[in-house]
Amino acid sequence: MPSEEVTDERSNSGASAVRYEGATKRYGDSSVAAVDALTLEIPAGEICVLVGPSGCGKTTAMRMVNRTVEMSEGDILIGGESVRDRDAARLRREIGYVIQQIGLFPHRTIAQNIAAVPQLLGWKKERTEARTAELIELIGLDPELGGRYPAQLSGGQQQRVGVARALAADPLVMLMDEPFGAIDPINRERLQNEFLRLQAEIGKTVLFVTHDIDEAIKMGDRIAVMREGGKVAQYATPAEILMDPADEFVEDFVGADRALKRLALMRVADIDLWKAPLAYVGQPTAEVRAKLASPDVEVPYPLLVDSERRPLGWLSERDLRADVVPSRPDSPLGPLLDRDDVMRDALADLLQGEAQYAAVADHQGRIAGVLSVEIISEFLGSPEAKTEEHGAVERPHG
Amino acid sequence: MASGVLFAAAGEVGKGFIHERTSETLPCQAKPSHLFCWDWARQNIDRFGTPALQQFELVAISVAVGFAVAFALALLAHRRRWLRPPLLAGTGVLYAIPSIAFFLLLLPITGRGRETAIIALSAYTLQIIYRNVTVGLSNVPASAKDAARGMGMTERQILWRVELPLATPEIVGGLRIATVSTVAIATLAVFAHAGGLGTQIFTEANLHFPTSILIAGGIAMLMALSFDAILLTVQRFATPWRRVRAS
Numbered sequence: 001m002p003s004e005e006v007t008d009e010r011s012n013s014g015a016s017a018v019r020y021e022g023a024t025k026r027y028g029d030s031s032v033a034a035v036d037a038l039t040l041e042i043p044a045g046e047i048c049v050l051v052g053p054s055g056c057g058k059t060t061a062m063r064m065v066n067r068t069v070e071m072s073e074g075d076i077l078i079g080g081e082s083v084r085d086r087d088a089a090r091l092r093r094e095i096g097y098v099i100q101q102i103g104l105f106p107h108r109t110i111a112q113n114i115a116a117v118p119q120l121l122g123w124k125k126e127r128t129e130a131r132t133a134e135l136i137e138l139i140g141l142d143p144e145l146g147g148r149y150p151a152q153l154s155g156g157q158q159q160r161v162g163v164a165r166a167l168a169a170d171p172l173v174m175l176m177d178e179p180f181g182a183i184d185p186i187n188r189e190r191l192q193n194e195f196l197r198l199q200a201e202i203g204k205t206v207l208f209v210t211h212d213i214d215e216a217i218k219m220g221d222r223i224a225v226m227r228e229g230g231k232v233a234q235y236a237t238p239a240e241i242l243m244d245p246a247d248e249f250v251e252d253f254v255g256a257d258r259a260l261k262r263l264a265l266m267r268v269a270d271i272d273l274w275k276a277p278l279a280y281v282g283q284p285t286a287e288v289r290a291k292l293a294s295p296d297v298e299v300p301y302p303l304l305v306d307s308e309r310r311p312l313g314w315l316s317e318r319d320l321r322a323d324v325v326p327s328r329p330d331s332p333l334g335p336l337l338d339r340d341d342v343m344r345d346a347l348a349d350l351l352q353g354e355a356q357y358a359a360v361a362d363h364q365g366r367i368a369g370v371l372s373v374e375i376i377s378e379f380l381g382s383p384e385a386k387t388e389e390h391g392a393v394e395r396p397h398g
Numbered sequence: 399m400a401s402g403v404l405f406a407a408a409g410e411v412g413k414g415f416i417h418e419r420t421s422e423t424l425p426c427q428a429k430p431s432h433l434f435c436w437d438w439a440r441q442n443i444d445r446f447g448t449p450a451l452q453q454f455e456l457v458a459i460s461v462a463v464g465f466a467v468a469f470a471l472a473l474l475a476h477r478r479r480w481l482r483p484p485l486l487a488g489t490g491v492l493y494a495i496p497s498i499a500f501f502l503l504l505l506p507i508t509g510r511g512r513e514t515a516i517i518a519l520s521a522y523t524l525q526i527i528y529r530n531v532t533v534g535l536s537n538v539p540a541s542a543k544d545a546a547r548g549m550g551m552t553e554r555q556i557l558w559r560v561e562l563p564l565a566t567p568e569i570v571g572g573l574r575i576a577t578v579s580t581v582a583i584a585t586l587a588v589f590a591h592a593g594g595l596g597t598q599i600f601t602e603a604n605l606h607f608p609t610s611i612l613i614a615g616g617i618a619m620l621m622a623l624s625f626d627a628i629l630l631t632v633q634r635f636a637t638p639w640r641r642v643r644a645s
Contacts, residue, residue, distance in 0.1 A: 066548060068544075068547060068548055089550045089551065089552050090550065091550070092547070092548060092549060092550035093549065093550035094550075097545065097548035097549055099541060099544060099545060099548070101539075101540075101541030101544070102541065102545075103539070103541035103542050103543075103544055103545030103546075103548075104542070104545070105542055105545075105546070105560060105564075106539070106542065106564065106639055107560075107563045107564055107637070107639045108639075116546075116549055117549050117550065120549070120550055120551060120555070148642070149638075149639040149642045151639065151642055152642050162545075165545075165549070166549075175548070
C-alpha cells in the first residue's frame with residue numbers, strides 16, 4: 001500500500017521525554033480502572049522500569065504510549081506533543097516496540113525484519129541496507145545471519161534482532177514489555193548487560209516493563225513500582241526504593257533482602273578499600289614485619305606483589321620467619337577482584353572463596369586495595385549508606 | 399461430441415445421459431472381456447483432445463472464480479467475526495448438495511452450457527478454500543501481529559504483509575484440494591451440457607466397452623496430478639522460510 005507510506009525521512013534523532021498526565025484506562029464501563037490517573041515524568045534518555053505484580057496494569061500503562069491500548073482519560077506527551085493528536089500508525093513508527101514473545105516475522109529474513117519500520121517509512125533501499133548492516137553489527141550478530149530466517153536463530157539471537165528491529169528507525173522512545181522474560185537466566189543476564197551497554201551509547205528514553213524487581217533494579221534509572229488498580233506506589237531511583245520504600249507494599253515487593261540488593265547498585269570502586277602491607281620478592285622480612293607492626297595497618301597479613309605491584313599471594317607467619325620474602329607465598333591469593341566489579345558479585349566471590357579478604361586490582365592488574373567481608377557489613381549497617389546514595393545511581397555501564 | 403446428447407427426465411439419469419454411438423463398429427469385440435483395447439485407443443485418441451481442453455478450462459475457471467469468492471468471503475469474515483458461522487454453514491450446505499442434482503437443479507435457472515457447470519463447480523470449491531484461508535489467517539502467531547501493529551503497520555498492511563504471507567501454506571493447500579476434487583467433479587459437467595471428459599465416459603457404448611472410460615479417467619487423473627504438482631511447486635517457492643530448519 002504505497003499510499004499509506006510516509007515518505008518524510010525524519011532527521012531529528014535522539015530521545016524525547018515522556019510525560020503521563022493523569023492517564024487512565026477503563027475497560028468497558030467498569031468502574032475499576034486498569035490504570036488509574038497515572039502521572040509520571042520520564043526524562044529523555046533514561047530507562048524507566050514499570051514493575052509490579054501481575055495485573056497491576058504496568059503493560060497497559062506502557063501500551064498507552066503507542067496507543068496499542070487507547071486511554072480513556074488523561075494524556076501522554078512525547079517531547080511535549082500529545083499522542084492523542086497523532087495518527088496511531090505514524091506515531092508507532094517513531095516508537096520502538098519490543099515484546100516478550102519477540103514477534104519476529106517468520107516469513108522474512110533477519111535483515112528484512114530489521115528493515116520493517118524503515119520500509120514503512122519509505123526509506124531508500126541503500127539507506128535501509130546500510131542501517132540494517134549497522135544494527136546487525138551493533139547487536140553483535142554475525143552479518144551472515146542477515147539472510148537467515150528467524151527459525152534458524154536461537155532465542156537469545158532472536159531477541160537481539162527484536163531489539164535491533166525496534167531501533168531501526170532511530171526511535172525517540174522505546175517500549176520494552178518483559179523483553180528478556182522468555183530467555184534462560186544466563187542469556188537473560190547477558191542480554192541485559194548488552195542492552196545497558198547499548199543504552200549507554202544510544203541514550204534512548206526507554207519504558208521497560210517487568211515483574212522482576214531484580215531486573216528493575218539492574219535496568220532502571222528510575223523505577224515505578226505499581227500496585228493493583230494501576231496506581232504507582234513509588235516512583236524513584238533504584239537506590240531510593242531500596243533504602244527508603246514508600247510504604248509496606250513497596251517494602252514487601254522489594255523483598256526482605258533489599259539490603260543485599262543494594263549491593264547490586266554499587267561497584268567495588270565506590271567503597272573505601274583497606275590497605276594491606278605490601279611485600280616484594282627478595283625484600284628483607286624485617287621490613288615487612290615493621291610494616292605489620294605499624295598502628296594504622298588494616299589487614300593483618302602482608303600481600304606479596306611482583307615488581308609491577310601485581311598481587312601474587314598472601315604471606316604467612318612461616319614465610320616471615322625466613323630472612324627474605326620468598327617468591328612463592330604460603331597462602332594462595334584467593335579471589336582477585338576488579339575495581340569495576342559489582343559489589344554483589346564481589347561479596348559472592350568472597351563467600352565462594354571462603355576468604356576473609358580479597359585483593360582488588362585496577363585495570364592494569366596492579367593492587368588497588370583489599371576488600372573484606374567486614375567492609376561490606378559495615379557499609380550495609382552504616383547510617384551513611386542509608387542516607388547517601390554513594391554514587392549508586394551510576395549504574396555499571398561497562 | 400460425436401452425436402447429440404439425449405436429455406431425459408431426471409429420474410432416468412442412469413440411462414438418459416448417454417451418448418449414442420450405435421453406428422460405430424467397435425474393435426476388440428472378439429474378446430469383450432478385454433478391459434482395454436489398444437487398437438481402439440490408437441485409432442480414437444484424437445477424440446479426447448477437445449474434451450480434455452474443455453475439462454481443463456472448466457477446472458481452471460471454476461477454481462479461479464471459487465477462489466476469488468471464497469477469498470473475499472474469508473477476508474470479510476476475518477474483520478467481522480460474527481460472519482464466520484453463517485458463512486461456514488452456507489458454504490457447507492453448497493458443498494453437501496449431490497453433484498448431479500446440483501447440475502440438474504441449475505439447468506432450469508441458468509440453462510444449458512458452460513456457465514451452469516462453472517457455477518456449480520465453483521460453488522463446490524467455496525467451502526474448502528474459504529475454510530483453509532480462515533484457518534491460515536487464524537494460525538498466524540499473535541505475537542507477529544502484535545509486533546506489526548506496534549511498529550506502525552496499518553490493518554491493511556498487517557493483512558497483506560504479515561497475515562496473508564504467513565497463511566500461504568494453508569491457502570495453497572486449500573487450492574490443491576479444491577482443484578483435484580474439481581477435476582473429478584468436472585467430468586459430471588456433461589450433465590449440464592458443458593462438455594469435458596465426461597462426454598467420453600457417459601456413453602451407452604461404454605456400458606460394455608470400458609476403454610474410453612479408462613482413457614478419459616486416466617486423462618482426468620493426470621490432469622489432477624499435474625495441477626497438484628504445479629500448485630505444490632508454487633507453494634514451495636512462495637514459502638521459502640518453511641524449508642529452513644533451525645541450525
